[in-house]
Amino acid sequence: MLRACALLCSSTPITFPPVQLFNPNNTSLHFPTFELSRPVSASTRAPCHFSLVGAGGRCSFTVRSTATEEAVETSSDSKLDLVEVGFLSGVHGLQGEICIKPNTDFPDLRFSKPGRRWLKQQLMGQDKIDEVELVEGRPHPAQKSWILKFRGLDDVDQVRQLVGATLLAEEDDRPELDDGEFYSRDLLGMRVLLKETGQLVGTVANVFDNGGNDLLHVLLDSSMEACNGSAKTNQLVWIPFVDAIVPDVDLERREMYITPPKGLLEVNMRADELSKKERRQLEWKERKKQQKRLIAAKKKLCELEQKHVFDGLRFGEKSQRSLLADHILDVNSTLLQKALQSIEDSSKKRWNVTEELNALRARESECTVNVSRECLGFDASEEKVGDNFSFLQQGQSLYSEGKVSICLVLNDHGTEQLEGESGAVSYLQTLLDDEQRFLKEDERACVPLIVVSPEHAIEDLRNLFQENDYFGFESEKVWFLKEETLPVVCSSPEEPKKHKILMKSPWEILKSPVGSGGVxxxxxxxxxxxSLSSLGIDYLQVHSIETRSHHINRMLVGFVSAKGAEIGIQVTEESEVKNLEMIFTLKFLKRLKGKIEFEAVMKMNSHVQMVEKEWVESVPTEPNSSEFRSDIYGVLGECSSPAKICLMNITV
Known part of the structure; x- marks a missing residue:
């Protein structure tokens, strides 16, 4: 019987506090406290030793080195990818100097080299990023901090206003590391495999710098949990990041191979179920968390003057009140507020998709190209594709290198239905089974997949993927997301500027999908x-599922990459935009931050309302309410320039 390995402490044990884990499936993770030794000081980067005690006795390993993680921050103003390098902790002297606590392994580069920096502060609940110029910096003689001087800040009262701000620097300015050294964030999301067998162990969820050594916190794959006889899911184990245990790290393939000592993977694993007391504690904590979320959601709806939504909480059975609570929690109040603003701005000129695409098609630009549909196949020859063959090759290369993620969008609105032999779910299975029209089997393991669908189809989709072994995709890299919906609203003749959420029943909010922009x-x-950024993804391909036969367009992502564009669009000769096929760079999406535009569409909707303490059903005879729509093509205006938009016109 193997006994779990324990980390040998040569000094005072250090208990790690709770941390934020990289968790693609957004599942609740539970793991016990783990104690680590600190054999050398935190500032030392020299090789040290890490001791394990297990069934095989004691052994020592040379520790790998990682750089302190510098959290990535995207500036909407400068459109730069920035990293946090420290926070301003206090003023120094009377000449406008300020102290900074470093959060980087390169303080000389970040703090002594003059040039542009950025400060991030919280103002009125919003993050504000301002550019500053660093004049000089020097180490503090008595503390583990630096003293900085910024241009234009010469007064102690001025710099005192900056205390608590975060200092940012350009991510591209980070130095090259020596062999065997890695940035912590580059390791997040990496697949961990056994070198001897190639079996998937799991995914790196976090990296801990313990001063003298680094530890990987690995979320185990379900196959490993089964092998270890665990009845629990989402198990995490600690793996020392040392040469003897992690001999190979492939940054390009986002994989690392391990040779763990006997018993290492059993550390922190519990095969037994939670005790009754533990279950009660977890349930109580979950109820308290749910109550806090509900209170916050109700407060936001009150600010939007929608108190009538809560009427159903005073009536009905517990299950009905619980249903209403779920509906309240599901309302995206921020998005709803923006959508309501679109009604007030109804006089504003609306984005015309057809006009914009026709304008892009008519331009004479190297970012517009015509391609025959028969050239989109995986096996299309250079002779058939012609001058665009290099785009196809580049797209295939990006997929094989794990630089592209796919987002499949299902809907049952309009003429399409999800269920049935001719429905979108059936077509999705057909598409995923077809390597010629989708992806080769050996490509799928390194491609993250997002499936966006109506809420009622989520469970069926999960079952479909589980029954088909996820069609070759890694289960940890597959997300199932409910499509964006917003409440339907109406206004009264007496108060035309005041809009009221309609209720489908006393315990259900009447909602409608917002459309492709909601993706x-x-x-x-x-x-x-x-999450995709941490996996090393550079491009997201959004593809709508419909019953007409067509391919995942690899050439489109190659076209966008070759032209250095931010967005790529595939359209047909008939200007049909219903069948969505677009490419976005991750940098553009991070800068966009989910910003979308809305249009209010008048529709007829039956609903219920409380009149003199009685629920009354209202059945309209003409359009009586507004449903909010958002078109994904509306983000074209957010591009830095029209030249950053690639258009691929598909000919028959």
Missing amino acids: LSVLASHGITD
Whole structure:
């Protein structure tokens, strides 16, 4: 019987506090406290030793080195990718100098080299990033901090206003590391495999710098949990980041191979179920968390003058009141407020998709190209494709290198239906089974997949993927997201500027999908863009699922990459934009932050309302309410220039 390895402490144990983990499936993770030794000081980067005690006795390993993680921040003003390098902790002297606590392994580069920097501060609840010029910096003689001087700040009262701000620097300015050294954030999301067998162990969820050594916190794959006899899911284990245990790290393939000592992977794993007491504690904590979220959601709706939504909480059975609470929690108040503003701005000229695409098609630019549909196949020859063959090759290369993620969008609105032999779910299975029209089997493991669909189809989609072994995709890199919806609203003749959320029943809010633009909002609200970035993804391909036969367009992403564009669009000769096929760079999506535009569409909707303490059904005979729509093509205006938009016109 193997006994779990324990980390040997040669000094006072250090207990790690709770941390934010990279968790693609947004599942609740539970793991016990783990104690680590600190054999050398935190500032030392020289090789040190890490001791393990296990069934095989004691052994020592040379520790790998990683750089302190510098959190990535995107500036909407400068459109630069920035990293946090420290925070301003206090003033120094009377000449406008200020102290900074470093959060970087390169303080000389970040603090002594004059030039542009950025300060991030919280003002009125919003992050504000301002550019500053660093004049000089020097180490503090008595503390582990630096003293900085910024141009134009010569008074102690001026710099005192900056205390607590975060200093940012350009991410591209980070130095090259020596062999065997890695940036912590580059390791996040990496696949961990056994070198001997190639079996997937899991995914790197976090990296801990313990001063003398680094530790990987790895989220185990379900296959490893089964092998270890664990009845629990989402198990995490610690793996020392040392040469003897992690001999190979492939940044390009986003993989690392490990040779763990006997018993290492059993550390912190519990095969037994939670005790009754533990279950009660977890349930109580979950209820308290739910109550806090509900209070916050109700407060936001009150600010929007929608108190009538809460009427159903005073009536009905517990399950009905719980249903209404879920509906209240599901309302994206920020998005709703923006959508309501679109009604007030109804006189504003609306974005015309057809006009804009026709204008792009008519331009004489190297960013517009015509391609025959038969050239989109995976096996299309150079002779058939012609001058555009280099785009196809580049697209295939980006997919094989794991630089592209796919977002499949399903809907049952209009003429399409999700269920049935001719429905979108059936077509999705057909598409995923077809390597000629989708992706080769050996490409899928390194391609993250997002599926956006109506809420009622999520469970069926999960089952479909589980029954088909995720069609070759890594289960940790597959997300199922509910499409963005917003409440339907109406106004009264007496108060035309006041809009009221309609109720489908006393315990259900009447909602409608916002359309293709909601895909970008969903990705932002679930943090998918950041997760993809941590996986090394550069491009997101958005593809709508419909019953007409066509391919995943690899050439489009190659076209966008070759032209250095931010967006790529595929359209047909007939200007049909219903069948969505677009490419976005991750940098553009991070800058966009889910920002979308809305249009209010008048529709007829039956609803219920409370009149003199009685629920009354209202059945209209003419359009009585506004449903909000957002078109994904509306973000074209957010591009830095029209030259950053690639258009691929597909001919028959």
